[in-house]
Amino acid sequence: MRRVLILALLASTAAAPPNEPVEQPHADTHAAPAAPAEPAAEALPAGPPALPPFAATLAQMPTITSSRDWPELSDEEAWAGLINATPDTRQLARWRYAGSLIRRGMGAEALGVLETMVADDEDLALVAPFQLATGAALTMVGHDRAAVEALSLPELEGNAEACAWRLRALAALGDEISAARQVNCAVPAINGRDPQARKPFTLAAARGAIAAGQTTPVFAWLKLFGEQDPAANLLRGRALLASGDPAAGLFRLSRAELSGSPQIKAEAELARIQGDVKLHRIAPAEAIKRLEALRYGWRGGPVEKGALQLEYALATELKDRRTALRSAATLFRYFQPGTESAAMLMQIRTWLAEMLAPDSGTPLPEAAGLYWDYKELAPAGAEGDALAMRLADRLEAAGLYPRAAELLQYQVTQRRQDVAQGPLSVRVATLFILSGNPVRALDTLHATEQASYSDLMRFDRKRVEAVALYKLGREAAAMAALDGIPGAAGVRSEMHWRTHDWGSFVTENEASLPAANALNAPNQAIVMRHAVALAMLGREDKLQALRARYGGAFKLLPSAQAFDLLTQPARTIDPARISGAMAAIPAASPTGAIGDLLDAPTG
Template sequence: ARFYLAHGAPADALGPLELMRETDSDLEKSAPWKAIHGVALLEIGRAAEALGELLDPSLDAEPEMWLWRGLAAAAAGKFADALQYFGEGEDALAGASGDFAVRVHFARARAALAAGNLAVADSSIRFLQNTGLPAADGLAVDYLYGRLAEARGDLGTARARFEDAAAALDRELSAHARFDLVKLELRENNITADEAISALERLRFAWRGDSFEQEVLDMLARLYVSEKKYREGLDTYRQAAIIAADTPRGRDIARRMSEIFAKLFLEGEADRLSPVVALSLFYDFRELTPLGAEGDRMIRHLADRLVAIDLLDRAAELLEHQVTYRLEGAAQALVAVRLAKIYLLDSKPEKALDILRATRQAVLPADVAEERRLVEARALIELRRFEEGLVLLEGETSAAADTLRADAYWQMQDWPHLVEVSDRLLGTRWQTSDPLDEGEREHVVREAIALSFLDRREDLIRLRERYRPLMRGGDLAGVFDVLTGDDPPPAGEVSRIAGELSQSARFRSFLAAYKAEFTSGNATDAGASTSAS
């Protein structure tokens, strides 16, 4: 094993060591075995495992082992520990020579720069500068000196050293120098963020597979996010997380990705994106959706935005998953109402009815139970199951319930009941001067049609006197004038008007009110409060 290690074949050294362990298991506990095994592991790139072997207390008395411990710690990215180990092995380093001394001083300088110990870095760099290294190694020393100069604030010297090293034939050295040059120029505002992104996109493939690639990807992702290029940023972070899987850096990247996702879909940043782009971003990174109430609120808010642009099927898909897999109890019952409303907006009353009945709860808050009854009644009316819908509304005295009754009576052509409900809905509205909204105009015209079919001229005249000033000039004003004029239209004309209104304006105000709930954010707030409760 010693022979293989001394002749640059560390992988081959592991074979005899393993054979020795199989022959005598106590050998692996001996200091020589651990020393050779640790060095061999370090030389094949398994720095963390190597450090575990080299830190065995049985090796503490060997001065040179502290240097190997420093090399292993530096390779594992534990730079503060590396400096401590190099310090413990200072006497051994003073007596070291040749390639091993050069190797240690390179590692010591890098660790010191990373840890911010400029005095130690300067000491090792001076040693390397005075050693008479080959040109390629000399460029590597110049690069380290550039980093030292940058840390001291001598940016001109740092830039010159980085530019020299960036032209090196050594791909690893060139990549590191180019990276530091990009960071320096960006910090000094000599390049824009977009220019830095372009440079890093070229650099990310220059040297791959170690912590350097992770650093490049991390900076690139940060720049993308700072420039509001969230897809590119999250995608870059995702690649960095794969490389750093099961490491502290990987967990830190995952945390940052979750924070960005929350900023987008909880704090409103995604509202700056088009709903289609926001939806695509959500689906591509939906594994970042937090558990619990925050995640549920995130999904509902996105669904609201989709409803606002009539992407009803995609909004329904989001809430279907939430109702089926994420919620239970009152929260599930309330979100099911919102899903049912989306189905109604999408002309799918059967699905609305199914989801309401599939999410029935024995005990619900009074307001939630009432809203569910109203939406279920709407679905039944849409399905022309009028009697069932009206039975469901028994005992309900709200204006919303009367609006549903009016819709049912309109389709049933139950004119006496329609007049009664319309009168109740309009009340003394004619005594105020505020313009009528769309729903009120529909109630007025429907009552006029019902009165015309019933041939109740006196009531038509009274309706005209009360509402003509409020109906004048607005939607349906012409129809109202025809129905309530001095010369009553023939029955055939009234039927024609009723038929046209049924085709063009059926439930128009109702659907507009539903959609307004989603675009105003009221539905999301209500769902969030129920979920939190």
């Protein structure tokens, strides 16, 4: 109920004056009946008046540099200010109310007021005090990353109050090194708070100092907390371990685990493992097992991130690439690794390239699984294409066309509008056809269409598109796709041969007939197929012309007898011998790879 009242008071509303009654004339009993009046248009209610800009006014107000600078208002004073505010003073009343909420630690309520303010004046987002208030409210509600962004204005860089909130947000994010850099700036604002309000900032400062290896002041800071406080005992334990007192450090961690929240217990366990590793109390392999057990029971936040970072370091030390890859992949997927990310990514890519190399000894199924599990960590650009292509070649050679297609499909999508999509898309579409899925082939080609391809690339894509359409039974569409494509006559004739469309075959194949002195295996197939089609059509004249043109050249070839039978006059043909002659036609398709695609099963 209270929140509803607050929102109602915050709203920019103004009561519209009631409509004045219109005096009606006295009725005239002798007058003619009046014509029915047109229905009056209903007046729309007036919207709230626009508020005057407040951003410049706020920017000119005294700077907030400590917790004492936030307004101090009771609920009654805040509500009275909102109720009595005019449009000219409403934003100031809101600002004072938001500041009083921040002072009292009511972050969610303050954030609601600030959002209402900026909705009426977008320029407030450019004003340092407003961003300071927003960052403080966001930190209190746990939106730490957004808080750090809000507090990143250059004007807030040396502001003690901003440094204090930035310190707290960074520590909550697990970026303790960055938090440590804020401590000196934040000290005046932290010390200016009463002891109870100082606690979360002091804990954040202690985290930063421990991470930076400056443990001396930590013990003094933590005197603010009782000896039974689990959060303080956790940090005391970490500081003692870092300063070289493992027995006392582990004892403090045990006390934190005994009475702390689940998060404190998880963090204490991580600190214990880190201490044991640093002191060489456990072997790296045992530490990895304990880290995996910890991550099994605790997901997310700085605890899991720290566990993954230590796990990666230990696996690297053991040269356990698979564990290191798994840890690094989780870090990159769900966290921001930090300053070490560039070196980590370079190491991962080197390992992947070595493990996926054809001579690595990694079994093909295992290599494909490795690539698929960590594909987003693989090299980008031409290096990544080469890595994926080598693995796809191995999968294709093993007849694993669907796996090869899916592998390269991911590579295509990463290319977005890069011209390298062209050759990759042709390869992927080809693999989908070979795997019996021409629909996916067409989808790939259509999804990667762009105007920047060269003519040669467009021709390659159209040939594969025509094959996919033909495999789907859309012969007319396939023929249309080949319009204007160089060398399309050979592809068309291949399709007509398979459908026994002898007339169309002869028309297309005529242009492909080779010279008599160039009868390699594919060219022999072209000539002998032409002979079959002519015989089927009963074109005796052209059949004999073909015999005269190529007879001498065929005499020197193993297929001479078959050619002789196929080109004999129709009345002398023995059907049984003709069947044998057709079987002797060279298997090499005149269209090369296109013929292999046309031979692929569908479905």
